[in-house]
Amino acid sequence: MCFRPVSVKKRLVRCPKCEEMNPLPLSIESAMSEIMANENGKVILEKYCSVMTGDPRFKQAMNMTLKQARPMSGGKITQEMVDLVTKELAELPVNNVCKSCGEILPI
Numbered sequence: 001m002c003f004r005p006v007s008v009k010k011r012l013v014r015c016p017k018c019e020e021m022n023p024l025p026l027s028i029e030s031a032m033s034e035i036m037a038n039e040n041g042k043v044i045l046e047k048y049c050s051v052m053t054g055d056p057r058f059k060q061a062m063n064m065t066l067k068q069a070r071p072m073s074g075g076k077i078t079q080e081m082v083d084l085v086t087k088e089l090a091e092l093p094v095n096n097v098c099k100s101c102g103e104i105l106p107i
Ligand SMILES: [Zn+2]
Pocket: 015, 016, 017, 018, 019, 020, 098, 099, 100, 101, 102, 103
């Protein structure tokens, strides 16, 4: 695998009440570092992409999305894996409450 650095914008949503920045729910557009930082996301990524998450060079791909990393993975990440991860991330419970004040976020 050979990854070139790509930066992904942090996906955040501002609380309309207290202006605290909250992370958006995980999706296939999330950087893999974001997914791996989430307990549920980590399980999904490791379930389908252990060939990648177990690779020592995975660190270099952490700031990319899975879709960005796929063409650079030398075939290790397949479209099927991307589809499965997409589906499972979409099924995770969405936390749309501000972590600071409890306001419902406009997600
Ligand atoms: Zn708030």
